[in-house]
Amino acid sequence: MVEKKNSSTEQKILEAAMLEFIEKGMAGARMQEIANRAGINKALLHYYYRSKDKLFGVVFRQVFHAIAPKFSTIFQSEEDLFDKIRHFVSEYISLIHSTPHIPVFVLHELSSNPGRLSESFMDISINFDRLKQQIDEAVEGGRIKPIVPEDLIINIISLCIFPIIARPIIMPVLYEDNPDQYNQMIERRKTQAAEFIINAIKS
Amino acid sequence: MVEKKNSSTEQKILEAAMLEFIEKGMAGARMQEIANRAGINKALLHYYYRSKDKLFGVVFRQVFHAIAPKFSTIFQSEEDLFDKIRHFVSEYISLIHSTPHIPVFVLHELSSNPGRLSESFMDISINFDRLKQQIDEAVEGGRIKPIVPEDLIINIISLCIFPIIARPIIMPVLYEDNPDQYNQMIERRKTQAAEFIINAIKS
DNA sequence: ATTTAGTTTAACCAATTAGTTTAACCAATT
DNA sequence: AATTGGTTAAACTAATTGGTTAAACTAAAT
Known part of the structure; x- marks a missing residue:
């Protein structure tokens, strides 16, 4: 546990979600895979972003803002x-x-x-x-x-x-x-x- | 039953599948919805195209050829x-x-x-x-x-x-x-x- | 020392979905 | 009249998946 616990978890999730959503699209993305990529488990993922829809909304806005x-x-x-x-x-x-x-x-x-x-x-x-x-x-x-x-x-x-x-x-x-x-x-x-x-x- | 039975069923499926796949993508498309759009039922859909993968392959090739x-x-x-x-x-x-x-x-x-x-x-x-x-x-x-x-x-x-x-x-x-x-x-x-x-x- | 937020584990639920099966139906063919 | 190929309806299986829950653990803060 070198990680400073929480701190960047939310960010790690977001980055993992961006990768997954961008690669597979909303329909093809999997919550489990996002959790894996973020190095956390599904429960925690839902703890931060209640639903796939919510998470996707955040990601989409962020990605759109980026370009x-x-x-x-x-x-x-x-x-x-x-x-x-x-x-x-x-x-x-x-x-x-x-x-x-x-x-x-x-x-x-x-x-x-x-x-x-x-x-x-x-x-x-x-x-x-x-x-x-x-x-x-x-x-x-x-x-x-x-x-x-x-x-x-x-x-x-x-x-x-x-x-x-x-x-x-x-x-x-x-x-x-x-x-x-x-x-x-x-x-x-x-x-x-x-x-x-x-x-x-x-x- | 004005339709000439089989004849164009395969084509109707293909057209329906094209619509569905193009609109939703491979991951977002639903076999049931394709059957609905083609005006047939799921059993017949699988009777003509054994799997979603197979159907998608045919559709993708066809769509690609079209442009x-x-x-x-x-x-x-x-x-x-x-x-x-x-x-x-x-x-x-x-x-x-x-x-x-x-x-x-x-x-x-x-x-x-x-x-x-x-x-x-x-x-x-x-x-x-x-x-x-x-x-x-x-x-x-x-x-x-x-x-x-x-x-x-x-x-x-x-x-x-x-x-x-x-x-x-x-x-x-x-x-x-x-x-x-x-x-x-x-x-x-x-x-x-x-x-x-x-x-x-x-x- | 106790609380607290963050986290894990693991089981679980409910819904969806691809694909299968079976029996019956219909229309044209033989 | 019997056969046959296309078709339906409906129930079913098996797997996946989004989401939940409860209990326990950890590290930092109080």
């Missing part, structure tokens, strides 16, 4: 539009690459459980106002080609997230299952994807 | 590169938009079941050779900016699929939960996404 707020922080900054795109693409690809299963987990749960989880957006303030404004200004100032701000935002995010969540398909199909080649591609994207976007819009 | 081969057919054609991109983007967005849950389903199952399903790629011949060649030629001929063919292919596919699978996030966050606005965006993309890509690469 969503980055939007605001970078997008609301006062950088130049092009630099902001470069900055965001690089940072966001790094973030997602470090936790590649999260987006699929979130999308799958939202997809198979429409409604119930939509509250999760409520508390998160994803704010694109400054970025939208910047895009509009750049369009009107003739710096970039006409584009609906929302469309550009969607393009940027698509190019960051999809190549990472589609790894199980991309790696075998395009890179003969060679992880190095795949990782090189992701590294490349941190700069290349941004330039791709900028080339697409600059007039 | 993968389009790659080859369009990408191997002898169209001009830019037209091919326009053609593919429009067709593929339409296809995915008509069955928006499939990509998330596939990615989720591949993600939570690495290995076991990788055989599914085997039989499918996704062939990008002609497209890669075309891109290389266009780069060497100076028609487009230098780019690794694989990178461009990934960009194209990302811009088609992601905006559709991320609908549960995009619609509330960017369009105040208004489906019309969302659908307009998807319609717009059928042409705009292609032009975005072409602008990004043409020199």
